[in-house]
Amino acid sequence: MTSSLGTPSSTVGLSLVEDTSEGPLMELNMGPQHPSTHGVLRLVLRVEGERVRSAMPHIGYLHTGFEKDFERLTYHQGTPHTDRMDYLSPLGNNLGYALAVEKLLGEIVPVRAQRIRVIMTELARIGSHLIFFGTSALELGAQSAFLYAWRERERILEVNEMVSGVRMMTSFIRVGGLMADVPAEFDPTVRAIVHDFKPRIDEYESLLTENPLWLDRTRGLGVFSAADAIAYGWTGPCLRASGIDYDVRTSDPYSGYDEYEFDVPVGTHGDVYDRYLVRVQEMRESLRIIEQALDRLEPGPVVIDNRKVVLPPRSELDISMEAVIHHFKIVTEGFRPPPGEVYLAVENPRGECGFYIVSDASNKPYRLKVRAPSFNLVAAIPELMRGCLIADTVAILGSLDFVLGDVDR
Amino acid sequence: MSPMAASPYVDIPALSDHISGSLGHNFVTTTVDKVIAWGRYNSMWPALFGLACCAIEMMGTGGPKFDMARFGAEVFRASPRQADLMIVAGRVSQKMAPVLRQIYDQMPEPKWVIAMGACASCGGVFNNYAIVQGVDKVVPVDVYVPGCPPRPEALLDSVIKLQRKIRATATV
Amino acid sequence: MAAPRLEAAALDRARQVLDEIVPGAVTAIDDSPPEGALLIDEQHLVDACRALRDDPRTGYTMPLFSSALDWLEREPRFDLVYQLRSLTQNTTLRLKVPLADGVSGDLPHAPSLSAVWPGMEWHERETYDLLGVVFDGHPDLRRILMPDDWEGHPLRKDYVSFGEPVLFTDRASFAPDSAMSRGAPD
Numbered sequence: 087m088t089s090s091l092g093t094p095s096s097t098v099g100l101s102l103v104e105d106t107s108e109g110p111l112m113e114l115n116m117g118p119q120h121p122s123t124h125g126v127l128r129l130v131l132r133v134e135g136e137r138v139r140s141a142m143p144h145i146g147y148l149h150t151g152f153e154k155d156f157e158r159l160t161y162h163q164g165t166p167h168t169d170r171m172d173y174l175s176p177l178g179n180n181l182g183y184a185l186a187v188e189k190l191l192g193e194i195v196p197v198r199a200q201r202i203r204v205i206m207t208e209l210a211r212i213g214s215h216l217i218f219f220g221t222s223a224l225e226l227g228a229q230s231a232f233l234y235a236w237r238e239r240e241r242i243l244e245v246n247e248m249v250s251g252v253r254m255m256t257s258f259i260r261v262g263g264l265m266a267d268v269p270a271e272f273d274p275t276v277r278a279i280v281h282d283f284k285p286r287i288d289e290y291e292s293l294l295t296e297n298p299l300w301l302d303r304t305r306g307l308g309v310f311s312a313a314d315a316i317a318y319g320w321t322g323p324c325l326r327a328s329g330i331d332y333d334v335r336t337s338d339p340y341s342g343y344d345e346y347e348f349d350v351p352v353g354t355h356g357d358v359y360d361r362y363l364v365r366v367q368e369m370r371e372s373l374r375i376i377e378q379a380l381d382r383l384e385p386g387p388v389v390i391d392n393r394k395v396v397l398p399p400r401s402e403l404d405i406s407m408e409a410v411i412h413h414f415k416i417v418t419e420g421f422r423p424p425p426g427e428v429y430l431a432v433e434n435p436r437g438e439c440g441f442y443i444v445s446d447a448s449n450k451p452y453r454l455k456v457r458a459p460s461f462n463l464v465a466a467i468p469e470l471m472r473g474c475l476i477a478d479t480v481a482i483l484g485s486l487d488f489v490l491g492d493v494d495r
Numbered sequence: 496m497s498p499m500a501a502s503p504y505v506d507i508p509a510l511s512d513h514i515s516g517s518l519g520h521n522f523v524t525t526t527v528d529k530v531i532a533w534g535r536y537n538s539m540w541p542a543l544f545g546l547a548c549c550a551i552e553m554m555g556t557g558g559p560k561f562d563m564a565r566f567g568a569e570v571f572r573a574s575p576r577q578a579d580l581m582i583v584a585g586r587v588s589q590k591m592a593p594v595l596r597q598i599y600d601q602m603p604e605p606k607w608v609i610a611m612g613a614c615a616s617c618g619g620v621f622n623n624y625a626i627v628q629g630v631d632k633v634v635p636v637d638v639y640v641p642g643c644p645p646r647p648e649a650l651l652d653s654v655i656k657l658q659r660k661i662r663a664t665a666t667v
Numbered sequence: 668m669a670a671p672r673l674e675a676a677a678l679d680r681a682r683q684v685l686d687e688i689v690p691g692a693v694t695a696i697d698d699s700p701p702e703g704a705l706l707i708d709e710q711h712l713v714d715a716c717r718a719l720r721d722d723p724r725t726g727y728t729m730p731l732f733s734s735a736l737d738w739l740e741r742e743p744r745f746d747l748v749y750q751l752r753s754l755t756q757n758t759t760l761r762l763k764v765p766l767a768d769g770v771s772g773d774l775p776h777a778p779s780l781s782a783v784w785p786g787m788e789w790h791e792r793e794t795y796d797l798l799g800v801v802f803d804g805h806p807d808l809r810r811i812l813m814p815d816d817w818e819g820h821p822l823r824k825d826y827v828s829f830g831e832p833v834l835f836t837d838r839a840s841f842a843p844d845s846a847m848s849r850g851a852p853d
Contacts (some may be wrong), residue, residue: 118591119598121543121573125550126591146812147591148547151625153797154821154828166620173548189701217551236558243555254548254644316754319730319786330754337757426699429750429761431731442750444736457732457750465789491547494588494812590814622830624821625813 111139114476118147122225122480125490127464133476141471141479143464148494156454160420161187161261164454169255171456172492174217177210177246178434180259185340186430186441187261190423191395198386199263200341201379205276206249206258207341207432208372208379212283213242214435214487215365215372222362222484223294226303231293238286241279248275262396263389273380280373280380287369295363304358308470308482311356318469319462322437323364324486328356334433346378358485365435365487395421420449429457436460436487456495460488529662535579535605536658538567542578542602544595546585549612552644553584561647566654575601580657581634582650586614587627599634607661609653610636613643677758678703684725688718697763704748704761709777712764716783719751719760727751727760730784733791735766735798739824743767745800747777749787766800779805797822 111132118126126147132140152171156164168183169176181203188195195203220235243253249268250256258265294300310320315328325332333350335343351367353360389396397416398409425447431440437459446452463486470482545553557563557571572578575598587595599608610630613619616639618628630636637660640653678696682705685692692711697704707715719727729752736746747764769775779802781788791802792811799820802808810817819826 118594119544119575121571126546126594146810146814147588147594148586149588149590149625149812150586150621151623151821151828154625154826155621155623158828170548170620173551192701221554233559236555237560240555240558240560253646254551314785316728317730317785319732319784321729332754338759424700426701427704427761428701429731429759438731440731440750442732442734442748453736455732455734455748461789461793462786465786589817590812618831623828624826624830628831 110134116479118144122483124221124483124488127483127490127493129467129479131471131476131479136475136477138471138474138476138479141468143467145464145490145493148490150491150495152495153454153456156451158450160449161423161451162416162420164451165260166255166257169257170491171458171495172434172436172439172460172489173254174214174489175207175210175435176255176257177206177259178432178439180257181207181341182430182432182434182439182441184259184261185432186428186443187423188390189428189430190426190443190445191261191392191421192424193262193390193392193395195263195390196387197342198267198384199388201383202264202268202388203259203341204343204346204379205376205383206246208376209242209245209276209279211372211435212369213239215369216242218365218435218484218487219290219362222481222487223300225480225484226300228294228297228300231290234286234290234293238283241282245272245275245279248272262392263387267388273383276376276380280376284370284373287366287373291366295366301359303478303481304362304485306355307358307474307478308485309355309357310466310470314466314469315356318466320437320466321459321462322434323368324361324437324463326351327353327360327364329354334431334438338431340430340432343375345382346375348375348378358481361485361487368435422447422449431457434459436489436492437463439492458492458495460486460490460492463488464493532662536567536661538570539580539607539654539657540570540572540578541568541580541582542575542598543571543573544581544583544598546583546587546591547614549584549615549644552647553582553611553650556647556650561651563651563654566651566658568654575599576603578602579606580609581606582609582611583615583630583634583636584611584644586619586621587630587633588625589627592627592633595630596633607637607657608634609638609640609650609657611640611650611653612645613641615639616641619643674702674758677753677756677760678705680756680758681705681719681725681727681760684722685715685718688722689714692718702761704763707762707764709764709766712762713778713780713783716749716751716762716780720783723755725760726753726755728784729754730780730786730790731759733780733787733794735794735800737798737822737824745775745798747794747800749780774799774801776801776803778803779808781805796820799823 111134114131114133116131117128128144130142131138152167168179172179216235216239220232223231246256247253250258250265310328312328312330315325331350331352336350348371351364353364393412398412402409423445425445427444429440429442431438439459440457442455443451444453471479557569563569581599610616615630618626638653638657640649642649682693689711692707692715693705694708695706697706719725731750731752733749738744743765745766747766749762751760766775766777777800779791791805794800795808796810796812797820
C-alpha cells in the first residue's frame with residue numbers, strides 16, 4: 087500500500103492502492119495546485135471509479151508563522167499581519183485583534199469609531215460572500231456569476247481605497263480606534279452602493295437559486311448534522327446552515343451590534359445548497375446593518391484619548407514636544423498593556439475568529455493564538471466527502487468557503 | 496505567325512505591377528523571429544498559481560474592471576503542461592517550495608515567471624522560518640512586481656513589460 | 668462586549684459541576700483580569716471535559732480551540748489551553764492544564780481530547796507540530812503545518828525563527844552568486 091504522505095506533492099498522482107471487496111481503490115492526488123481547492127489545499131482521495139471512498143486533507147502549504155511573528159512585533163506592528171491571515175476579510179481580522187488588545191487595555195473606542203468599524207466590516211462581509219458566490223459558481227460551471235460578483239466587489243474595494251488608500255490589506259481598524267476619520271464622500275458613496283446592490287442581489291440570485299442545474303449539483307450534498315457541526319467546532323454560515331442559530335454578533339455583541347436590527351439566517355438541511363442560501367441572505371442583512379449604522383453616524387473622535395496607545399494627530403507634531411515624544415515611543419517601543427490573558431472573538435464571514443492574547447506586561451504579546459474559523463471547517467472534510475462523486479468534491483469545498491491563509495496561518 | 500488569342504502566359508510586368516500595388520495593403524514583411532515572438536507574447540497562457548492574497552488581486556485583474564483578456568493572457572490553464580506563464584501570486588512556504596519547482600518543471604519551453612507581490616519577490620513582511628525569501632531561490636524569475644498586494648494595474652504593467660522583454664529577446 | 672460578570676458566573680458554575688462530578692479535577696482558579704480560567708489537573712482532564720460537555724448546567728458542546736503556552740523558565744514548562752463554548756448557556760470557558768516538559772529532551776505527554784470533541788483532533792496535531800506536545804490516545808498524531816521531515820517545534824520559545832539578513836543596496840555585494848545580481852535592472 088503506498089503512503090499518502092511521503093510522496094512528493096504533484097497535480098496528478100495515481101496509484102492502485104488496494105483491492106477491496108468492492109473493487110480496486112485508486113489513490114488520487116488533488117492539489118495543492120488546483121483550480122478548485124480555493125488555495126493550496128491538498129486532498130488525497132481514494133476513489134472507486136468516480137466514487138470517493140475517503141478524502142484526507144493535507145494543509146500547511148501556506149503556513150506563514152504568524153503566531154511566531156506576533157511574539158517579536160509590538161502590538162501596533164501586528165495589525166498589518168492580521169490583514170494577511172484571512173485575506174478575504176482583512177478588516178474582520180483587524181477588528182478582532184483591535185478589540186482583543188483593547189480589552190487587555192480596558193479601553194472602549196468612541197461611538198463614531200464603533201459605527202465606522204461596523205460599516206467597514208459589514209462591507210468586507212459582503213465582499214467576501216461575493217467571492218464565495220463568484221468562485222463557487224465558477225467552479226461548477228456558471229462563469230458569468232464570477233464577473234458579476236467581481237463588478238460589485240470592485241466598488242467595495244474602491245471604498246477601502248477611499249478611506250485608507252489601500253484596496254485590500256487596509257489595516258484601517260487599529261488598536262485604539264481607526265487609522266483616520268473617513269472623508270466626506272464616504273456617506274454618499276456607501277449609500278449609493280447599498281442602494282444599487284439591493285436589487286442586484288435579487289438579480290444574481292436569479293442566476294442560481296432556482297436554476298435546476300445548480301439545485302441538482304448542490305441539493306442534498308455534503309450534509310452535516312447540527313450535532314456533528316457543533317462537535318467539530320464549526321461556526322459561521324456553515325454552522326447556521328446546519329440549523330444552529332449561533333452568531334457572535336448576537337451572542338457576544340461587540341462594537342455596538344446590539345443596537346442594530348438584523349436577522350441571522352439559519353438553514354435547515356445543512357447541505358451545500360443551504361450554505362449558499364445562508365450566505366446570500368447574509369449579504370442582504372449586512373446591507374440593513376450598514377444603512378442603520380450610516381443613519382446613526384454622528385461627528386466625534388475616532389480614536390481613544392490615550393496618548394500612550396494612539397498616535398497623536400500630525401498637526402500637533404509641529405507644536406507640541408510631548409506629542410513628538412509620544413509619537414516616537416509608540417512607533418519604536420509601542421505600548422505596554424497590563425499582564426493578563428484575553429480571548430475575544432468576532433464574527434468573520436467564515437465564522438468565529440478569535441484572538442487569544444497572553445500579555446506579560448511587555449510591549450510584545452507573549453503568545454498570540456488565532457482561533458481560525460476555517461481550520462475546523464477543513465478538519466471535517468473526511469466526513470463530508472465520504473461517498474460523494476469526484477465532481478461533488480468541488481461543490482463541497484466551495485460551500486465551506488474556507489481560506490487557506492486562515493487555516494494555515 | 497497567325498494572329499491568335501493572347502499568349503497563354505501572363506504578361507509578367509503587368510502581373511508584378513498588380514501584385515506590388517496590393518502589397519502595401521495586404522502583406523507585411525518581417526522576420527520569423529518577430530512573428531513567433533508576437534504570437535507568444537500576445538497570447539500568454541498563465542498557469543494557475545495563486546497562493547494567497549495576491550491571488551485575489553490576480554482574479555481581480557482577470558475580472559471585468561481591469562480585464563487581462565485585452566492583453567491575451569486571460570486563459571488561465573489549470574494544467575501547467577498547457578501554460579507558458581507562471582504568475583507566482585502569494586507567499587511560498589517551505590512546504591510549497593518543492594511543489595512550485597515541480598509545476599515549473601512541468602511547463603514546456605518557452606516559459607516565463609512573474610513574481611507577483613512582495614512575498615514572491617523577496618519574502619515580503621515574513622522574514623521567518625516558514626516562508627521562502629523570494630521565489631527566485633526556487634525558479635528563475637523574469638519580472639518582479641512590488642506591492643502587497645500589487646494593484647491590478649501593476650500586474651498588467653508587469654505583463655506588458657514581459658511582453659516587451661519577449662519581443663526584445665525573441666529567438667526561435 | 669461580553670460582560671466580566673458573565674464570565675465569573677460561568678467559571679463558578681463550571682467549578683461547581685466539576686467539584687461534584689469529577690472531584691479533584693479543578694486545582695485552582697486563575698482569576699487574573701480581565702478574564703479567568705480553571706486550572707485542571709492533567710490526570711482528570713478527559714473526565715472533566717466529558718462532564719463539562721454532558722452536564723446540562725454547563726453544556727460545553729463546542730470546542731473552540733486548544734493550544735499550549737511555553738513558559739520557558741517556569742516549572743512546569745507548558746500550560747495547555749482549551750477554550751470551550753456552551754450554546755445553551757451562552758458562555759465561554761477557558762481551561763488550563765500545567766504540563767511538565769519531558770525528561771532529558773523527550774517530548775511531554777498529555778491525554779488527547781479527540782474522543783470528547785472531534786474538533787480537537789486537528790488542534791492537538793497543531794500543538795504537537797508547533798510546540799512538541801504528544802497527545803496520548805490521538806488517532807492520527809503527525810505534523811500538520813510544517814513539512815513531515817521538519818526538525819524542531821517552531822513555536823517553542825527556544826526555537827530561533829531564522830529569516831534572512833536584510834541587504835541594503837548601497838552595501839550589497841554584487842558577487843555572481845548573490846541574489847542581487849539576478850534581477851534585471853529597469
